[in-house]
Amino acid sequence: MKKYAMVVDSSVCIDCKGCMVSCKVQNNVPNGYWRNWIKHTTPDFSRGKLTRTHFQPGGCMQCDVPTCVQACPSGATFKDAQTGIVHVNEALCIGCGNCIRSCPYGARFRHPERRVPNKCDFCFSSGRLDRGLLPACVDTCPTKARVFGDLNDSESEVSRLLRDRPAVRVTSRNIDTQPNMYYLTATEPADWPTDVEFPAAYASMASLVNPVVKVAVGLSALGVAAMWVKQAFAPDPDETDHEPSATEQDRGAP
């Protein structure tokens, strides 16, 4: 069993876009869409000679609490227990788009031709991992801002980095998605994940789908319900000391 993760040292990102093109070519991502991104802070020019910009690479965070999986009524979106990668089984997908809306990172898009969600899978389905290659974005990165590996292997570079360096996880304010993309500290921006929004009308959705997938729908809905309960008992974010950016400080391997 592996638990694939990415540790990003965003302080060395030069915003060259190499990761974005490499991913796009490897995964045949259609024109106008991207599976990964580079965000940046807005420079404050009042700081004069000290004006800086921080660039931050990202992509699907392969969350341990994947809101996309919880939002999926058909079981098409699932987290692979063997790798920790969140996949889309296109054969089961009913194209409802709930997973896209429920991702606080905007990591998913609807493929314009296949009409199903598409997202980063650490280049698993492209066959790179089977060939012993790194994900395309990691392999190509000039400054090696992105590091990929198995957190279950204590000798891996990602495990070592998380042992040796303070890291943060960027999550949404209302739900801790427990992402498997770690940023070495001082990453910016950290306030961009949106609140997770689950679509309300599961019942009407279920009536539209093939009976074969109803079991999966039921399981998935249970998952969502469980989380709502968890939320109900969670402290109100406004009453805690947390910054609105909801960046979780994390030290060491999980």
Next chain:
Amino acid sequence: GHAMAPAPQQGEISDHFTACDMCFNRCGMIARVRNGRVVKLDPNPKFLKSRGMLCARGNAATAHIYDPDRLKTPLLRKGARGEGKWQRITWDQAMDHTAEQFERIAEKYTRSGIMFSPGSDMQSQFMIRFAEVFGSYNITSHETLCLLSNHRAYLDTFGETPYPDVLYTKYIIIAGANPYEAIITPDTIDLMEARKNGCKMVVLDPRYTKTAALADEWHPIRPGTDMAFFLALAHVIIHEGLYDPEYAEEMLFGLEEFRSHTRKYSPEWAAGETGIPAEDIRRIAREIAAAAPTAMVYTGRRTSDYEDSTQIRRSMAIVNALLANWDRPGGILASREVGVRAPYFDIPWYDDNPDDRIDHGMAPGLIHHEGSFKLMRDAIIKEQPYPIRGWFTFKTNFMQTAANRNKTIEMLDHLDFIVNADITMTDTAWYSDLVLPSPSFLERNDPVSALQGSSACACAIWRDAVVPAMYESRDMRWICTELSNRLGFPEAFDFTLDEYRTWQLESIPEAAQAIKEDGVYYNPSKVYGIYFDVPLKTQAQKIELYNQRYVNMGLDPMPVYKAPRREQGKFRLVVGRTAFFTHSNTNNALLIEFKDENTLWMHPRAAAGLGLRDGERVFVTSDAGRVQLALRIYEGIEEETVYMATGFGALSPGQRLVHKRGASIAEVLEDHADHISGNMAMHETLVTVSRRLS
């Protein structure tokens, strides 16, 4: 468990070493090929020069090779130049026609009546060989719009063009360079590694580049005043005694003259010129001197900016000299031994040829084998000292990259025959008489090239075709062979590529096996201390702060500051680029998604003064021409400066993604030249910006 979807694509993948051609760095690549198609390009991890990386451009080479805009057959112009009427012809007809035209021009105007622009391709050496055997002196390339003034400056200070050892440096000043966007390997990557190891980076640039965005300090210097900053830096280092006196005694020539020369160039004086506070200049001088010799003024690449570029770069070179960083770790390094030889060939003598190249004597420090495109163009228009009537260009697009496009078009009116070989219909191809389709770098076998990258490597590479040449494309070696057969010197190209490579690797025969196994051969040659106990190749055999040859040529022996001209109501136009385009190579379906047209950057206060709004289309007018493009109001630009990126506003409909998108720098830049090297001076244009035409 869950079945995986989508199913992996069918077909075995094979891996092939190659070297990138999306810019001039030649980074190591592994091409992944499935069913005869290049499906992915990945970095070659054994390629030290590129540090096992591949940038956005290299990754986008799949869109380059499978570009629907590629030229497919030879095309002969039918209508007027630039009208776009073409007739498909066979290669036989194309070669016959070219040979006839070359012969006719040579007969009437001598063999130097044809100008050759061989580009910077790994096959450019074949075109140069062809031009020399054919008998023309008039060879020029992209470099005359690029780094020749920097070469000139360092040749005239150190006797060599150095390689900055960025990886090990502890303090770096970057002025007029932007290595995080104008990517150069290994410098760009090494600069981040050096930063991780505590190197301080100070950036001077009127524009907030990505290099500036990641610097410890960014100083939005007034454009064209860099020399004032560096003379003031030298002033502090010398007058505060912050240099190594023993080193100075042994290595520097003319320190006493330079000491008195710089007396007047105080930080307080420089502050008035540059806009950088005197206390910052003084502090930076002290900091960099304290870090010396593991410190540097970055030597940069494109230095085709000012009429005084060579002297500006001399002022930077002299600061490097004062830091005692020459030939030392973290400093600026001499060329290493690579071992690749240029195969010998006979250059015949033609009695009727003129004495020298057309631009000979027009700039005192002309680099002879490159010349100056700017000065050649002027001479062709004047038809003085002699006429040039033919032009053969290969993968060079002067119509989009050389300042003053209208003047380039005027030059074309003096030419009887223009033949262009390239991948797509560039603007230069569009104005040609005959266009020849070239294969991309993934479709041909190339000779050996030698590469250097500071302490990273001295290496040799070649390319073998990853996939067969597409359409009817033919490489430059084939073209030169065909033409030499028709023009009566078949012996000049009577070799196989294997034979040619063997000649090139004569002194390092072990290289061939390494290139086959790893995609690259490294020569374990000396890195540091190359000049230990060896005199420098300057006249004084030392580092020349004072250049005696300059005195003999009537030039200032030491850099003398001249303030850039300013005019009320006008802005200085600077140009540059992004990390995802090289020069005019913008017509790429993958890369165009990042930026599909350029904008004019202007400071908010300047825009407010003109009553202009963000995003509106404005006219930019110079003495050379006028363009229209969208305005970007942005604080990341010095107030008297405006900026636009290279590579847009193509005239050619054959470049569908950039045809008439944004504006061309070539249209609006005035064509000034560096007084010493003759290099194009691209930052000497003052423009007005307006909503309406006055």
